[in-house]
Amino acid sequence: MRFSIVAAAALLMAGAAVSPAQERRPDHPGPDSTLPRAAAREVARLYAEPHGLRGHGRTEIRAADVVEGHASVIDGPLLVAGRVNGRVLAINADVILQAGARIDGDLLIVGGDVEGLATAVVTGEIRVYREPLRFSREGERLIIEEVAREGDDDSWWRRWERRRESPGRSRLVIASAGTYNRVEGLPVHVGPSLRMVRGSTRLRADAFAVFRTGSSFRSDSNDVGHHLALEARHGSTTGLRAGIQGFNRVAAVESWQLSALEYGMSAFLFRRDYLDLYGRHGGEGYLGVFDDRIGDATISYSHERWSPRSSENPWSLFRRGAGWRENPALDRGRFHVLTGRARIDTRNDNERPWAGWYVQADVEQGAGDIDVAGVSSPETRGSAAGRANYTRGFLDARSYNRVGPAAQLNFRLVAGGWLGGDPLPLQRRLSVSGPGALPGFDFRTPIEAGADPGTCAVGGAVPGRPALCDRIALAQVEYRGDLRFDVLGGADWRRDDMYFRNDAMWVVFADAGRGWLVGDGADRRMHYGPGDFPALSTFRTDMGIGLDFGTFGVFAVKAISDGDEPVNFLFRLRHRF
Template identity: 45%
Template sequence: MTPRIVRAAAFGVALVASVAAAGAQQPGIPPDTAVRDTSSNIWSLLYREGDRGGLTITSGKTYNRVEGLPVLVGPTYRGVIHDTELFVAALGIIRSAHGFHWDAENLGHRLTADLRFGHNQGVTVGASTFDEVAPVERWQLGEPDAGLAAFFLKRDYLDYFGRHGGRLHVSAFAGDNATVAVGYSDERWSSRSARDVFTLFRGDESWRTNPRMDDGRMHVADILVDMDSRNSDFNPWSGWFVSARYERAVGELEDRSGVTDPPRLPLRVSYGRAFVDLRKYNRISPLRQLNGRLVLAGWLHGDPLPLQRRLSVGGIGTVPGFDFRRTSLGTDVGQCSTDPNAPAGRPALCERIALAQLEYRHELQSELIDVFTRNGLRVRGAVFRVKPSAVAFVDAGRGWLVGEREGILRYPSGSFPSFDTFRTDVGLGLDLGIAGIYVAKAVSASKEPANFFVRIRNRF
């Protein structure tokens, strides 16, 4: 960390401390006995007793080979006027790559202003500007699993690109269970490279190359419908989760990915894309659970999808019996690569994917387990309860391209691949409540070895 950054941080801490000290009662000075003025003024309309504001310092809650750990610093304000809530945040981003080096790739921002009308039901309107690093397929593996794999094992299961622009959105909500949101953004997409990012183990190994993307400016309109009746977000036992998104985008992109040869000049692009994630959790007895998930996503109309919106199947987030981005298994229905010399980083290239997952869970009980369940494990003030469950699962999924029929990789828009072309696996696991240990074995490619992996969150 450079002296300039250290001095800036020290100044910021001193400034905050001085502001806090100024508001404290000084010794030897009698308390203020003036009667409080309760009349209305312009400030009383903008500030209420329950309002909160101050300096926020937080992580981006991720860790990856492009950013390392993004740290967000800046002022935030949350105020309430009757049933209307205002939230404003102006956060700068500094990334830990190259030792928090002060350069353009390590700096970004996220400015947000949201106005929420209503408590249990209502409408939210908002605007934001951003200069951030975004994952290509966040749906595959959430946090903290993705970040911990990168930090501890130098395994990054996502690809990333830069997003710089602004967005407007409006949404209607009914409690925390149902939301319909419409948004429009004007943003510039750019490729990002893997950087010098610290890892706890395998420090002598190289990161997987972060693939080149399609660079350019895009105007993106989308509509999102979310419905969530699960009894718990972290460990659901029952309920539905439905997330459906349609995206329509227009812009000019320049192919820098190396997928087309030679790279095309800036090209006007217009496409439509949909993504549907449907999950059902069923408690079939006090100790047993049967859960299912179906994901359908991909191209709907227009030009071929840019690499930022392509898809893939394979790895611990989808079909864990198959290695992540493995291409040497005959026709590549995982990444949909048609070139034996895959581009650096082996990017996702599928225009459509389908994934089905089924999971059976049985909670284990014994006197020893009951002791830990009742009292919990206390770590630095946080209580973790060990509730082990045996898990059995099966997965099936694949991707494909859209166009004139070509083998088992390319299908016309109105067609669907036969099930015998899907990659399938089976697996077992032990979920301890705070983490799960699993083993998965490919079925459709029986010669593939079994894969062992650890998950912090449930598989879905």
């Protein structure tokens, strides 16, 4: 029996699974909103339509009540035991559906959650946005407050900043520049940031130094990076964006398996770094289109210098006597890289989706020179130093499907790797190993001999156990059901002013995946032709079960394809996918 700990202090957050609802003021809903603009405008439009019921604060539709027409509630909660012959709109409010409740129409919630779907009927579409809506009221009209939205680096857990007192557009930023890791410690952006808005056009300029707590402050080191960026964006919900940037940063070879929070907390707390890292220094220009409702597409061109980075010895909360996994010695070289990226996102909720698709895809054409080849297993590639022209692709497609009032069947397919040209540089290789891919198998378990379908090492382990696969394929499926707690023995507790919300779900899942090498080789278990696909019987498989409490999950996983592997237990701070 083994424990694979991916999260940080997960048990301390268990109280969030069943917690008292928080009252919200309609005009001051709390933290900065990241609600999609299209959703905010839809709410304002729907609220202005004729209604059979408008409520403010705690509102109840009793079992004998029938609402003819639409029902809207601001700053609820809304408790429904009766029937609504129309749409239900909850703004900065939770919706509690009691047994026998019926909504003959859509259910749209912003700034709240829904409970009781298992014992109620909703004939229309259900959409839940957890982000609150910022607005003011003029009679029966909502005036939406436009809130400037930043990129992912403005998340609450990654940013502290000091703004100027004037309402100007400049500010001093002190923010995390990435996840905590064994090469940098914590990378930190420090520098000015400028924002300018003219109508529907926004200009952003950043000039950051990147300090690394693991190496920048030593007397024998001047390891300071930089991030210089200029971007123009035209359009509100749809439009164009273009920009240029110069960078000197530490990048991950692959980061698709876990969330950034989980990567960083695993390293900071438990000295377990699941990333392979390398230095990336250069400049890039890009042009893209976006539609906040469905996704975006970008094409970029960059000139970069890649270099290996060695492990430092940053501090960790636990296991300080254990050594860090050695960071693999990757290639040193210079490359021109042309990349096309596309993203489609139709999920109803970014954090806990019930329906929709999320698809990320990219194709990369690289041309350059490898000056010093990194360390790899003998059969991974031939003579590596010299000219390298390659084409690589990557796809991550996820489908979320509501199959019952409180049940989901979700699917994920990940595939990527070499598409043509010379063998891939080590910085562009892939793997299928670890808690985010095949959690039934230990992360990059060393092998004494033979072939490893997780990392594609042939003939023995390589220092640092890097990702060496030319291609990978991974399929994941999960069924999620509502886990209910009857803490009051069947009493009609929802009628009280203080009620409890249960976010827990049970999850059953299965995974199948492997990597392989393209081309000739002595070990036919690992080498396949450019047009060949490994037999499904050669894939690693596992199955698991667990509890997802919304803020964290606890899972037990057993390898199926290798019966000798013991059960693994793990915590997650995000949904599996």
